[in-house]
Amino acid sequence: MEKPKGFGYxxxxxxxxxxxxxxxxxxxxxxxxxxxxxxxxxxxDEAAARVSATLAALDAELIGLxxxxxxxxxxxxxxxxxxxxxxxxxxxxxxxLHMSFTGGPGTGKTTVAxxxxxxxxxxxxxxxxxxxxxxxxxLVGQFIGHTAPKTKEAxxxxxxxxxxxxxxxxxxxxxxxxxxxxEAIEILLTEMENERGDLVVIFAGYPDRMATFFxxxxxxxxxxxxxxxxxxxxxxxxxxxxxxxxAAEGFQFEDNARQAFAEYLTRRMEQPRFSNARSVRNAIERxxxxxxxxxxxxDRPLGKQDLVTLTAEDIYGSSVxxxxxxx
Numbered sequence: 346m347e348k349p350k351g352f353g354y355x356x357x358x359x360x361x362x363x364x365x366x367x368x369x370x371x372x373x374x375x376x377x378x379x380x381x382x383x384x385x386x387x388x389x390d391e392a393a394a395r396v397s398a399t400l401a402a403l404d405a406e407l408i409g410l411x412x413x414x415x416x417x418x419x420x421x422x423x424x425x426x427x428x429x430x431x432x433x434x435x436x437x438x439x440x441x442l443h444m445s446f447t448g449g450p451g452t453g454k455t456t457v458a459x460x461x462x463x464x465x466x467x468x469x470x471x472x473x474x475x476x477x478x479x480x481x482x483x484l485v486g487q488f489i490g491h492t493a494p495k496t497k498e499a500x501x502x503x504x505x506x507x508x509x510x511x512x513x514x515x516x517x518x519x520x521x522x523x524x525x526x527x528e529a530i531e532i533l534l535t536e537m538e539n540e541r542g543d544l545v546v547i548f549a550g551y552p553d554r555m556a557t558f559f560x561x562x563x564x565x566x567x568x569x570x571x572x573x574x575x576x577x578x579x580x581x582x583x584x585x586x587x588x589x590x591x592a593a594e595g596f597q598f599e600d601n602a603r604q605a606f607a608e609y610l611t612r613r614m615e616q617p618r619f620s621n622a623r624s625v626r627n628a629i630e631r632x633x634x635x636x637x638x639x640x641x642x643x644d645r646p647l648g649k650q651d652l653v654t655l656t657a658e659d660i661y662g663s664s665v666x667x668x669x670x671x672x
Contacts, residue, residue: 377432378432378433378434379432379433379434381433383433385429385432385433387425387426387429390425390428392425392428392467392468392469393425395463395467396421396425396464396467396468399460399463399464399467400414400417400418400421400464402460403417403457403460407453407456407457408578408582408585408586408589408622409576409578409579409582410453410457410575410576412573412574412576413453413457413573413574413575416571416573417457417460417461417464420442420461420464420571421464421468423440424440424464424465424468424469424470425468427439427440428468428469439470439541439542440570441541441568441570442465442470442541442545442570442571443537443541443545443546443547443548443568443569443570443571444461444545444546444547444548444569444571444572444573445547445548445549445555445559445569445571445572445573446458446547446548446549446573446575447549447550447551447552447555447556447572447573447574447575448549448551448552448574448575448576448577449551449575449577449620449621450620450621450623451620451621451622451623451624451625451626452575452576452577452578452621452622453575453622454511454549454575455476455478455509455511455549457573457575458476458478458507458509458547458549459474459476461507461545461547462474462475462476462506462507462545465507465545466506470542470545471505471506471507471543471544471545472505472506472543473505473506474506475503475505475506475507476506476507476509477499477502477503477506477507477508477509478509478511479499479508479509479510479511480510480511480512480515481512481515481516481526481529483495483499484496484499484510484516484526484529484533485516485524485525485526485528485529486525487525489525491525492525492528492529492532493528493532495529496528496529496532496533497532500532500533500536500544503544503546504540504543504544505543505544506544506545507544507545507546507547508544508545508546508547509547509549510533510546510547510548510549511549511550512549512550512551513548513549513550513555513558514550514551514554514555514557514558516529516530516558517530517558517561517562519561530562530565533546533565534564534565534568537568538568546569548565548569552574577621578621578622580607580610580611580614583610583614583621583622583625584603584606584607584610586622586625587606587610587625587628587629590625590626590629591629591655595653596629596633596653596654596655597653597654597655598654598655599654599655599656599657601656601657602654602655602656602657602659602660604657605657605660605661606628606632606660608660608666609628609660609663609665609666610625610628612665612666613628613665616665628663629655631663632655632659632660632663633655633659635658635659635662636654636655636656636659639656639658639659640652
């Protein structure tokens with residue numbers, strides 16, 4: 346996968362965009378059946394080693410998310426044990442792993458979906474570590490006969506991997522009797538049941554709207570056993586994210602600038618449409634614009650330290666502070 350360009354982070358991570366549709370399908374080879382008196386070291390399995398590496402990356406690169414990481418580890422452990430059972434010739438049906446990710450914007454839902462795809466592929470649950478992300482516009486048509494082919498095309502692109510349905514609640518519009526979203530839901534339900542074991546569907550969106558979405562669709566609720574909540578970041582976590590984003594791009598705060606950015610976050614978090622890590626990324630990009638304007642206006646030769654340092658002036662130039670002073 347490509348690394349993100351600029352500050353293109355869902356959370357601080359080395360993974361790229363969610364639509365990783367170019368991944369090749371690599372079949373996972375099942376080992377030979379063991380004797381009944383054999384013992385099995387789970388950590389010695391090559392697939393387990395790949396899972397451990399993915400989980401380690403999840404811990405190292407993503408801030409917070411303790412309950413989310415715990416659930417990811419539980420799912421990985423379940424599949425590892427199932428794999429071990431198969432090595433002893435024990436009959437094990439594949440568990441249903443369709444999921445719901447609920448949380449605000451910029452809380453890491455897409456990034457965790459990508460990590461989950463890597464784990465599921467390593468353990469042979471899906472054929473490729475592929476995440477195909479869609480929204481309502483990719484699934485629902487505007488006239489009769491248009492929805493089915495659009496939804497089936499999306500399913501075909503996700504086959505053998507993960508279909509990530511963002512803002513899934515927009516599929517359901519009960520106030521509009523002529524809306525075709527219900528048709529898309531019914532097709533998804535059929536494929537989720539028929540192709541479980543070769544396709545994982547993850548529905549994502551805001552917690553309150555997702556609760557309404559599932560309560561209005563009993564068939565969906567019964568097919569999605571894993572509901573994972575992504576909490577908003579606190580101030581300390583957001584500052585840590587800012588530090589990681591800056592370091593990844595070769596920038597740093599001067600001492601006063603870091604305090605200024607902490608003040609900025611305090612104010613910005615109280616304003617509408619705050620989007621967690623996404624808002625941090627946007628704020629840093631605007632700081633870079635103000636830094637660039639400041640450096641050009643100096644009209645003197647620039648050193649490396651000039652180019653890598655964001656100052657308090659670059660932070661306080663934000664409209665967040667201007668609005669307060671005007672108030």
